[in-house]
Amino acid sequence: MEETNSQFSNFEAQSQKLPNATTVLVLGILSIITCCCYGVLSLLLGGVGLYLAKKDTLNYQQNPQAYTNYDNLKIGKILCIIGIVLGVIYLLYMIWILSVIGLDALQNPQLIEERIREITGQ
Numbered sequence: 001m002e003e004t005n006s007q008f009s010n011f012e013a014q015s016q017k018l019p020n021a022t023t024v025l026v027l028g029i030l031s032i033i034t035c036c037c038y039g040v041l042s043l044l045l046g047g048v049g050l051y052l053a054k055k056d057t058l059n060y061q062q063n064p065q066a067y068t069n070y071d072n073l074k075i076g077k078i079l080c081i082i083g084i085v086l087g088v089i090y091l092l093y094m095i096w097i098l099s100v101i102g103l104d105a106l107q108n109p110q111l112i113e114e115r116i117r118e119i120t121g122q
Contacts (some may be wrong), residue, residue: 007041015066016054016068017067017068018059018069018073019056019059020055021057021069021070021073023052023070024053024072024073024076025072025073027049027080028049028080028082028083029080030045030078030080031082035083035089037078039087039088039089039092039094042084043085045080046087047080047084047085049077053064053077056073060073075117084089091115102115
């Protein structure tokens, strides 16, 4: 029994957390939350998160037994990718809105209504 406890405590001493796993997770969450900020902030946060995730993935692949929180890193990478995709979709939507309605109409509600009527044919 004593030998088992010493092996377990030895394993705990050797295993450590990946340095950027929590940061990648937070950046992924923020990337999804900020996708409606014209898409740009989401792309930036998701890109930084993926860059940090790549560095930690390389560390993990070199010595998988030394790290304990690889699941957080995988989840963070998935959230960063989702945030980037949502950011791109929203950015494309905003570009489409600006090309259809125009920048001048965004500050004039009556002009927006006129342009929407022209588009819909009413």
